[in-house]
Amino acid sequence: MNELVTGIAFDPIFLKHDQPSHPENAKRLESIFSELNKKGLLEKVSRLKCRSAETDELTVCHTNEYVEYVKAFCENGGGYLDPDTYSNSYSFKAAAIAVGSSIDLTELVISGDLKNGFALLRPPGHHALANRSMGFCLFGNIAIAAKVALRNSLIKKVAVVDFDVHHGNGTQALIADDPNILFISTHQYPFYPGTGSSREIGTGDGEGTLINIPLQAGVGDTGFKFAFEEVVIPSLQRFNPDLILVSAGYDAHWDDPLANLNLSLTGYDWISRELIKSAERICSGKIVFFLEGGYNLDVLGFGVTNAIQRLSGIEEFEDPLGKSLQSEPDITNLIDELKKIHEL
Ligand SMILES: [Zn+2]
Numbered sequence: 001m002n003e004l005v006t007g008i009a010f011d012p013i014f015l016k017h018d019q020p021s022h023p024e025n026a027k028r029l030e031s032i033f034s035e036l037n038k039k040g041l042l043e044k045v046s047r048l049k050c051r052s053a054e055t056d057e058l059t060v061c062h063t064n065e066y067v068e069y070v071k072a073f074c075e076n077g078g079g080y081l082d083p084d085t086y087s088n089s090y091s092f093k094a095a096a097i098a099v100g101s102s103i104d105l106t107e108l109v110i111s112g113d114l115k116n117g118f119a120l121l122r123p124p125g126h127h128a129l130a131n132r133s134m135g136f137c138l139f140g141n142i143a144i145a146a147k148v149a150l151r152n153s154l155i156k157k158v159a160v161v162d163f164d165v166h167h168g169n170g171t172q173a174l175i176a177d178d179p180n181i182l183f184i185s186t187h188q189y190p191f192y193p194g195t196g197s198s199r200e201i202g203t204g205d206g207e208g209t210l211i212n213i214p215l216q217a218g219v220g221d222t223g224f225k226f227a228f229e230e231v232v233i234p235s236l237q238r239f240n241p242d243l244i245l246v247s248a249g250y251d252a253h254w255d256d257p258l259a260n261l262n263l264s265l266t267g268y269d270w271i272s273r274e275l276i277k278s279a280e281r282i283c284s285g286k287i288v289f290f291l292e293g294g295y296n297l298d299v300l301g302f303g304v305t306n307a308i309q310r311l312s313g314i315e316e317f318e319d320p321l322g323k324s325l326q327s328e329p330d331i332t333n334l335i336d337e338l339k340k341i342h343e344l
Contacts, residue, residue, distance in 0.1 A: 004112070004113075004114060004115035005044065005045055005046045005114065005115055005312070006044075006045045006046070006114065006115055006116050006117060006118065006308060006311045006312045007045065007046045007047075007048055007105055007108055007109070007114035007115075007116075007117040007118075008045050008046070008047055008048065008105075008117065008118050008119070008120055008308070009047075009048040009050060009101035009102065009104070009105045009117065009118075009119040009120060009121060010029070010033075010047065010048075010050070010101075010120040010121070011050035011094075011097050011101065011121075013090060013093055013094045013097055014026075014029055014094050014097070014098065014120075014121055014122045015029060015030070015122075016088070016090035016094060017087070017088065017090050017091045017094035017095070017122055017123055018088070019086045019088070022086055022136075023257065023258060023295040024122070024123070024124065024136040024293070024295070026122070027297060028122065028294065028295070028297065028300055029120060029122060029291075031297040031298070031300050031301040032120060032291075032300055032301055032304045032305070033120075034301060035301035035302060035304070035305040036304075036305055036308065039305055039309070041305065041308055041309065041312070044312055045308065045312065046114060048101055048104060048105055048108070048117075050097050050100065050101040050104075051097065051100045051101065051104065052093065052096040052097050052099075052100045053096045053097075053099035053100035053103060053139075053144070054100075055067060057099065057100070057103060057144060057148055058096065058099060058139060058144065060144055060147045060148055060151060061130060061139070061140045061143050061144045061147060061174045062128075062130055062131070062139060062140070063130055063131045065131065066130065066131045066132065070087070070091075070092050070095070070133070070138060070139075071092045073087065073092075074087050074088070074089055074090070074091045074092035074093075075089065075092070076089075077089050078091055081132075081133040081138070082132065082133050082134060084134070084135055084136060085123075085133040085134065085135065085136050085137065085138070087133075087138070091123065091138065092138075094122065094123065095123050095138035095139050096139070098119075098121040098122065098123065098125070098139070098141050099125075099139050099141055099144050099145075101119060101121065102119050102121065102125075102141040102142065102144065102145040102290060103144065103145050103148050103149075105117045105119050105145075105288055106145040106146075106148075106149055106243070106245070106288050107149065107152075107154060109243070109286050109287070109288050110149060110154045110155055110242075110243060110286060111154075115285065115311070115312075116276070116279070116285060116286065116287045116288060116311045117287075117288040117289070117311075118248075118288070118289040118290075118291070118304065118307060118308050118311060119141070119288065119289065119290045119291060120291055120304070121141060121290065121291055122291070123136060123137055123138050123139075124136055124137050124141070124249075124291065124292045124293060125137045125138070125139055125140045125141030125142055125143070125144075125170065125171075125247075125290070125292070126140070126141075126142060126143075126162060126164060126166075126168035126169075126170050126171045126247045126249075126292050127166070127168070127169055127170045127193060128140045128170040129169075129170050129173055129174075130173065130174060134169070134170060134193065135166065135170075135192065135193060136293075137170060140170050140171060140174050141290055142160055142162075142171055142245050142247050142290045143160075143170065143171045143174040143175055144174075145245060145288070145290070146158045146160055146175065146181055146245055147174075147175070147178075147181075149243065150178075150180055150181070155241075155242035155243050156180060156242055157180045157181075157182070157239065157240065157241045157242055157243075158180065158181055158182075158241050158242065158243045158244075158245060159181070159182040159183075159184065159236055159239055159241040159243070159244050159245070160175070160181060160182070160183045160184070160244075160245045160246070160247065161184045161185075161232065161236070161244065161245070161246050161247070161275060162183070162184070162185040162186070162187070162246075162247035162249070162292070163185075163186050163224075163246070163247070163248065163249060163252060163268075163271060164185075164187065164247055164248070164249020164251060164252065164292040164293050164294075165187060165188050165191075165249060165251040165252040165256065165258070165259040165261050165293065166187055166188070166191065166192055166193060166249065166251070166259070166293060167185055167187040167189065167191075167193060167194075167195050167196030167212070167214075168183070168185050168187075168196075168247055168292075169193045169194075169195040169196065171183060171185075171247065172185070172195065172196075172200070172210060172212075175206070175209075176202050176203050176206050176209075176210060177202070177203045177204040177205055177206040178205070178206050178209070179205045179206050179209055181206070181209060182209050182211070182235065182236070182239040182241060183202075183209065183210050183211070184211040184213070184231075184232050184235055184236070185210075185211070185212055185213065185247075186213045186215060186224065186227055186232070186252075187212075187213070187214060187215065187252075188214075188215055188216075188217060188219075188252070188259055188260060188261050189214030189215060189216070190214075191217075191259065191260075196212045196214050197212060197214055198212055198213070198214055198334070198337055198338055198341060199212075199341075200212050201341065201342075208342070209239075211231065211232075211235050211338070211342055213227050213231060213232070213334070213338060214334070215227070215261060215331065215334075216329050216331070217260035217261065218260065218261070218262055218326055218327075218328055218329050219261055219262065219328055219329060219331060220254065220261065220262030220263055220264065220267060220323075220324050220326070220328050221262075221263060221264055221266065221267035221270070221323065221328075222328050223328055223329070223331045224252075224263055224267055224270075224271060225267070225270065226331060226332075226335060227331065227335065228271060228274055230335050230338075230339065230344070231335060231338050231339065231342070231344060233274060233278055234344050235342065235344065236278050236282060237278070237281075237282060238344075240282060241282065241283055242283050242286065243283055243286045243287070243288075244275060244278065244279045244282070244283060244286065244287045244288075245287075245288050245289075245290065246275060246287065246288070246289040246290065247290055247292045248289040248290060248291055248292060248304070248307065249291075249292035249293035249294055250268065250293065250294025250296070250299050250300050250303040250304070251293040251294045251295055251296075252268075253265070253268070253294070253296060253299045253303070253321075254323075254324035254326070255296050255298075255299060255321055256294065256295055256296050256299060257295050257296060258293075258295050262324035262326055262328065264319060264321065264322065264323045264324060265299065265302050265303055265306060265317070265318070265319035265320075265321060266317075266319045266323065268303050268306065268307070269306045269307075269310065269317040269319070272289075272306065272307045272310045272311075273310055275287060276310055276311060287311075289307060289311070291304065298320075298321065299321065302318050302319070302320065302321075305318075306318060
């Protein structure tokens with residue numbers, strides 16, 4: 001029997017959705033591939049053959065009108081879909097392939113054909129809403145992957161952990177009433193996009209399945225460790241999912257140009273390892289990471305490479321940027337409040 005390997009999803013069209021003057025540009029993936037290449041990791045992982053999502057997969061989370069609108073808009077050459085989100089003539093195709101490959105990578109991990117995975121995709125997805133683009137995102141890659149896996153009865157329960165610095169408002173909106181999807185988000189708060197307070201806990205049948213961990217500016221490795229040990233990991237354990245999906249944003253790093261949390265690459269590596277260990281304990285190691293934000297190219301290159309090394313079982317990581325020199329605010333009150341709200 002062949003040993004199971006980590007899968008990555010990447011298609012060259014992800015580089016064609018591009019605007020070089022915008023922070024969310026193709027250089028982000030180029031930086032990641034350059035680092036993966038230097039480490040020889042591309043020979044150790046399995047590369048997925050990517051395909052476009054079908055309309056009935058996109059409409060698991062989005063309205064038909066919105067899907068048709070984005071398609072026609074991009075076919076006409078594109079432009080700004082909203083004040084933050086650009087598109088060009090390749091963007092619909094890139095976004096639809098990002099979703100299709102997210103679904104396939106997730107299914108191959110569920111079926112046991114792959115050990116785990118990292119979807120190296122653009123455009124990102126966690127801000128996209130049912131009927132509009134938002135925050136550089138066109139379609140909700142991770143929410144659709146979760147919902148399609150549930151729809152196809154491949155699993156009964158899935159947890160989504162989002163450590164991007166911005167609240168995953170799109171993912172939250174798309175899954176908030178689903179009792180079979182646990183969504184846990186750590187994010188800077190108050191901050192873009194404005195949502196993600198500790199009181200947002202889900203709606204209808206999904207009440208209690210949203211766990212928002214709003215962090216004030218300056219929180220770094222110590223605060224994240226506290227939040228993961230006291231809230232994130234116990235919540236995962238209690239929910240007992242069949243699969244863990246991760247919205248992996250590297251903009252919570254102290255040197256990211258867009259935000260003000262202070263994680264280091266060492267802190268990110270700790271988080272990746274804890275999530276992988278949780279997946280091993282809870283769901284036979286079934287875990288898939290999805291690229292979201294991260295706008296410092298070095299941080300992205302090292303951060304994603306470190307995560308893929310850990311997914312592949314390689315006990316190595318690199319942190320040439322070091323730690324933030326700022327001292328961290330204490331988040332004991334927040335953690336106490338969250339433990340009360342969620343009865344942890
Ligand atoms: Zn972000």
